[in-house]
Amino acid sequence: MADASISLKQKLWNSEARLAYLLLLPAVVVLLTFMFYPIVYVLLMAFYKTNKLSRMVAFVGLRNFTSEMSDPEFWVITGRSMLWTTLAVVTKTLFGMIIALILNVRYTGRKIARMLFIIPWASAVPISSMLWRWVYHPVYGLLNHTLKVTGLWSTPTTWLGYPIPAFIACIWVDIWIGIPFMALVFLAGMQAISEDLYESASLDGVNWWQKFFFITLPGIRHIVLIATLLSCLWTFNDFNTIYILTMGGPAGATDILITRIYQNAFKWLRFDRAAVMAFVTFLILTGLSIIYSRVYFKEERL
Amino acid sequence: MKRLKLVLSILIVLLLAAGLAFAGGQKAAEKQTVTFFWAEYDGLTEDYRASLQDAFNAAHPDIDADIVSTDWDLMYDKLTTSIAGGKPPELSVIGTRWLLELMTMDVVDEVTQYLSKSTVDNIAPGAMEAKLKGKLMGLPVAAGARILAYNPNLTTTVPKTMEELREVCLKVNNPPKVYALIMPGKLHTELTDFAYYFYAAGGNFFKMEPDGSYGKCTVNSPEGVKALSFMNKLAQEDKVVQEGYLGLDRMDSHPLFYTGKVAYTFIGAWVESAAKNAGAPFQPKYGQIPPFAGQKQKPLIITDSIAMFKGTNLEAAGTFLDFFYKDEWKAKFDEAIGFPPVTISAGKLPQFQTPLYKILGEAALNAQGWPLIEEWAECSNIIFNAQIEVHLGKKTPQKALDDAAAAIDKLRGK
Numbered sequence: 001m002a003d004a005s006i007s008l009k010q011k012l013w014n015s016e017a018r019l020a021y022l023l024l025l026p027a028v029v030v031l032l033t034f035m036f037y038p039i040v041y042v043l044l045m046a047f048y049k050t051n052k053l054s055r056m057v058a059f060v061g062l063r064n065f066t067s068e069m070s071d072p073e074f075w076v077i078t079g080r081s082m083l084w085t086t087l088a089v090v091t092k093t094l095f096g097m098i099i100a101l102i103l104n105v106r107y108t109g110r111k112i113a114r115m116l117f118i119i120p121w122a123s124a125v126p127i128s129s130m131l132w133r134w135v136y137h138p139v140y141g142l143l144n145h146t147l148k149v150t151g152l153w154s155t156p157t158t159w160l161g162y163p164i165p166a167f168i169a170c171i172w173v174d175i176w177i178g179i180p181f182m183a184l185v186f187l188a189g190m191q192a193i194s195e196d197l198y199e200s201a202s203l204d205g206v207n208w209w210q211k212f213f214f215i216t217l218p219g220i221r222h223i224v225l226i227a228t229l230l231s232c233l234w235t236f237n238d239f240n241t242i243y244i245l246t247m248g249g250p251a252g253a254t255d256i257l258i259t260r261i262y263q264n265a266f267k268w269l270r271f272d273r274a275a276v277m278a279f280v281t282f283l284i285l286t287g288l289s290i291i292y293s294r295v296y297f298k299e300e301r302l
Numbered sequence: 303m304k305r306l307k308l309v310l311s312i313l314i315v316l317l318l319a320a321g322l323a324f325a326g327g328q329k330a331a332e333k334q335t336v337t338f339f340w341a342e343y344d345g346l347t348e349d350y351r352a353s354l355q356d357a358f359n360a361a362h363p364d365i366d367a368d369i370v371s372t373d374w375d376l377m378y379d380k381l382t383t384s385i386a387g388g389k390p391p392e393l394s395v396i397g398t399r400w401l402l403e404l405m406t407m408d409v410v411d412e413v414t415q416y417l418s419k420s421t422v423d424n425i426a427p428g429a430m431e432a433k434l435k436g437k438l439m440g441l442p443v444a445a446g447a448r449i450l451a452y453n454p455n456l457t458t459t460v461p462k463t464m465e466e467l468r469e470v471c472l473k474v475n476n477p478p479k480v481y482a483l484i485m486p487g488k489l490h491t492e493l494t495d496f497a498y499y500f501y502a503a504g505g506n507f508f509k510m511e512p513d514g515s516y517g518k519c520t521v522n523s524p525e526g527v528k529a530l531s532f533m534n535k536l537a538q539e540d541k542v543v544q545e546g547y548l549g550l551d552r553m554d555s556h557p558l559f560y561t562g563k564v565a566y567t568f569i570g571a572w573v574e575s576a577a578k579n580a581g582a583p584f585q586p587k588y589g590q591i592p593p594f595a596g597q598k599q600k601p602l603i604i605t606d607s608i609a610m611f612k613g614t615n616l617e618a619a620g621t622f623l624d625f626f627y628k629d630e631w632k633a634k635f636d637e638a639i640g641f642p643p644v645t646i647s648a649g650k651l652p653q654f655q656t657p658l659y660k661i662l663g664e665a666a667l668n669a670q671g672w673p674l675i676e677e678w679a680e681c682s683n684i685i686f687n688a689q690i691e692v693h694l695g696k697k698t699p700q701k702a703l704d705d706a707a708a709a710i711d712k713l714r715g716k
Contacts, residue, residue, distance in 0.1 A: 052403050052676075053386045138546020139558065161487060161548025162694065247489050250548060251690040266379065268680040269403065 039282070045275035054271040068276045073252070078280065081236060081256040084171060088235045091175050093228055096182025101212075103183065104190045114187075121180035129244035132173045136160050136245070163253030166246050170254050174241045178231060185227045189220030222296065229292040233285055257281050334618035336367045339381060339394035341374045341606070343444065343639040345575060350638060358625050365618045385409050390611035392619040398431050398605045401440055402676045411610045412437045416620025421627045429644040431605040431671045435514065440607025441623060442644040444636075446571040447603040447665035448498060450589045456480055456565040460589035464502055464532060467566070467592055471542040474565045478545060484567035485537055486555045487548035487693060493682045494552070494602060496689050497672075498568045499529035501600040502593045507673045507681075516675050519710040521685055522703035528594065530699040534692050548693060559586075570604070571641045574658050588661040603669030642666065681710045 011017070046064055048056035068074050103114055120128060135142045136159040147153040159169040197215050206214070217224075239258045242248060248255035248263065255263075257277055265274035340351060348371070355369045370391070372380055377395065384390050390409055404410045414422050414437070425442060432440030452460070457474050461467035471482035486495055500507075505525030509517035520526070537543045544550065544558050559567045560580035567573075568591050577586050591601045610619055626632060633648040642662045643649045649663070672678060688706035691697045697705070710716075 052407050053382065055386075136549065137554065138549045139544065144546075158546035158549035161546060161550075249489050249687075249690065250487075250694065251687040251696075263683075267683075268677070269382070270680075 042275045042278050042282075045271060046279045048272060050271040050275075052269040054265075054269075060272075064272045064276045068273060074277075077252075077255050077257055077260055078284075080167075080254075081258075081281075082284075084167075084174075084256050085232055085236045088171050088174050088178065088238075089228055089231045091171075092178040092182050092231055092235075093224070095175070095179045096186055096227075099179065099183035100186035100190060101216075103187050114184075117183055118180050120177050121184075123177075125177060125238075125240040126244055128177055129173055129241050132169075132176075133160075133245055136169055160246050161250055163250060166250060166254050170242050170245050173245065174235060174238050177241070178235065182227055182231065185223055186220055189223035190216060193219040225292060225296050229289065232288055236281070236285060333364060333366045334615040336365055336393065336615055336619045336622050337391035338367065338369045338619075338622065339372050339377065339384075339391045340369045341377055341395040342371055343374065345638040345640055346635070347638070350634065354626065354631055357631075358622060361625065362618075362621060365621060367622050385611070390613065392613055392615050393608055393610055393622065395443055396440060396607055396609045398440055398442075398607045399672045399674065399678055401432055401434070401607065401609065402674050404609060405434070405439065406676055409611055410439055411612050411616060412439060413441045413608070413610045413620075413623070414438045416610065416616045416623075417441070418620075418624050421624050424627065424645045424647055426644055426646055426649065426666075428666050428669070429605065431603070431674075432607045432609075434674065440609045441627075443606050443608050444639060444641045445603060445605040445644050445666065446641045447601045447662055447669040448494070448568055448570050448591060449573075449601065449661050449665050450566060450591050451559070451569050451573045451586045452566050452589065453559070453562060453564065453584050454587050455562060455584045460587075461592045463592050463595045464499070465595050468532075468536060468540065468542075471536065471566070472540060475540075475542040477541070479563070481544045481558070481564045482542035482566060483536065483544075484555045484559055484564050484569075485533065485543040485547050486550055486552045487537070487690065488551040488554070489683075489686055490551040490553060492672075493686050493689075494604075495568065496529065496533070496685060497602045498591050499533050500526055501602055501670055502591060502597060503529045503532075504594070504597045504600070505529060507685075508675070516673055518716050519681070519707040519714075521688075521710070522700070522707040526703050527699045530689060530692055530703060532594075533689070534699065537693060538695075548690070571658070571662055572639075575640050588658055590661065590665055599665075599668050601665045601669045603666060603671050605671060675714070677710075677714055680713060684709050684713075 045054070045056060047059060047061060049058045049060050049064075051057050099117060103110065103117065134140075136144075138144060138158045138161070141159075143159065144156040147156040157165045159165045193215065197219075198211060201211050201215060236256075237258045238256075239262060242254050242256060242259050243262065246254045248259045258281065261274045261277045261281070264270045264277065351369050351371055355367055358367045359365070378397075378400065381390070381394055381396065381400075385404075385407065396404070401410070422438070429442040429445045430438060431445070432438060432442065450460070457470060459466075459470045461470055467483075474480060475482040500521070503525040505520070505523055507519065507521055509520050511517045537547060544555060544564060547555070556567065556569065556576065557580060558564050559569075560577050560582040562583045573586055573588075577584075590599050593599045608623065610616055626635075627645060629645070629648050629651065632645055633643060633651055633653075636643045636648060637653055642659050643651075643654055648654065673681075675681070684706050685703075688697075688702040692699050692702045696702075
């Protein structure tokens with residue numbers, strides 16, 4: 001027993017381990033200060049009544065949760081957040097894949113095309129959102145003007161003025177910004193697949209679809225998993241696009257959890273309500289990450 | 303020996319530095335510091351801020367005024383953060399409607415305690431929106447009633463009632479060349495447009511209790527329903543408002559007026575400078591926002607105040623405000639931002655006798671501000687959404703406002 005403890009101590013506190021701890025220390029301090037402390041603070045806040053200065057004034061147990069969850073609007077907003085994320089991520093993945101396949105083909109001007117595709121991703125999200133706000137302007141906007149002059153739609157809708165068009169308009173901007181990331185990540189994965197596999201498949205008379213489904217897709221499976229997980233996290237928390245385009249309107253029709261958290265915390269100073277919503281968001285995204293990592297590592301082991 | 307010399311030299315340098323810092327601290331301690339969060343209103347220049355600060359510091363060597371320029375949109379965040387951090391400024395420009403929240407936090411002080419009598423007596427009584435339970439908790443800095451502006455190239459009629467406005471709008475409206483009226487249908491920051499019609503119908507957002515507090519929400523009163531029905535009629539049935547109004551907030555809509563495409567708009571004091579800056583092909587003319595037939599004219603007035611935050615240097619802060627509120631500085635400030643003066647003496651100066659200021663002055667006589675309740679930001683959002691639900695055809699005006707009033711009462715525990 002004593003030998004075992006000495007051996008454990010030696011393992012955990014030898015000169016190499018000490019150096020490792022020393023090197024890890026700054027990262028641990030930064031993580032504890034800037035990640036765990038805010039998470040724990042927000043979690044605590046969800047169980048307290050807060051004042052206008054975000055200070056916790058009285059412990060209320062689960063009252064903030066029951067109050068929030070008995071409000072039908074909370075469930076509407078949570079459901080909309082999930083719909084928003086699902087639609088956006090699926091579309092970004094599909095378009096990203098198609099663009100990656102196009103960019104992976106050898107042709108003149110491929111480098112320029114790759115550079116152009118990255119522009120929406122490289123631009124700041126608020127700037128892109130403001131640009132689209134002008135595009136959607138009902139009187140001077142490029143979109144409605146184009147629809148009118150081409151005769152495609154003589155009386156186009158007010159994109160940001162009605163619930164469904166506003167939701168479509170917002171989600172399109174999020175998709176437009178996110179596609180280049182997906183495309184580039186998929187492209188990087190595709191370029192790591194050996195050309196020999198495609199050549200052998202061609203010799204065996206395999207067609208394009210079969211190459212895609214049996215060589216390309218399995219070859220980039222892990223990259224697709226990671227990229228879609230990241231995209232889910234970013235899309236679920238995409239505050240800028242919605243807030244700049246509609247501020248959650250019309251009549252709350254484009255509000256998702258993250259925009260409502262902002263409103264509760266910084267417009268109405270209801271930090272306890274915001275903390276409950278932030279905690280729910282944390283649970284949803286953590287759950288999603290766990291599912292993804294289980295699938296990822298299961299496939300790794302296989 | 304060399305090492306000893308080095309150590310001694312370092313010690314001497316450190317001692318000298320500590321001594322100098324102590325001496326500097328002593329000198330600073332003799333001076334009282336006044337930090338002032340200064341809102342960057344349109345038209346105010348950095349030169350003005352700097353010259354006010356320099357002039358005050360030169361006139362009062364015992365006080366060190368630090369005027370901190372702050373973007374108006376960031377002011378609330380900056381202020382709440384500094385309060386939460388335990389270091390509020392001595393003075394800050396605030397939206398008067400924030401005052402109750404600040405009072406709940408117990409961070410603001412009554413300003414009249416630290417001002418000279420002549421400064422207090424020189425404030426126009428109508429501008430003292432921040433007078434709560436007999437105590438002036440914020441000194442008005444900018445107060446502007448909302449008015450009707452019109453394009454004389456499209457119309458010369460100044461309607462006397464809302465009903466007359468509708469009649470004129472029906473005649474003037476000729477889309478897409480000319481729209482009769484601006485009606486922003488997308489949330490900007492506040493509920494201003496509904497308030498124009500609601501106040502014109504004689505409405506009040508809350509029942510006033512005998513003790514002066516705000517009771518149950520009365521936005522669903524007959525006046526509220528009348529106002530919202532009228533707005534919806536103008537927009538959805540008569541279609542006399544700008545195209546795509548539900549997708550345009552105030553900042554998107556007003557430029558249409560400046561281009562000369564719209565006959566009427568309800569707007570604030572900034573209209574003249576904004577039209578000029580936009581290169582408007584016409585000189586706007588002004589009138590009062592008309593009441594509904596049988597009602598008294600009651601436009602919306604928005605006021606900003608200077609609040610004094612509890613601390614040690616409030617006597618010095620009062621001295622600064624006495625200095626700033628002299629015509630030499632305050633009138634220049636009012637002229638730059640385009641709002642009518644809040645001081646009686648500045649109101650008599652020749653530069654404030656133009657047609658616009660005349661109309662603004664008249665409007666202020668009967669104007670009404672926002673309700674001073676802590677939860678107003680959230681209440682305002684609820685009412686705005688109710689208004690939009692009516693425009694979208696989801697609810698009738700009565701149903702939408704009943705739901706809004708119920709939600710507000712629940713929120714306020716009434």
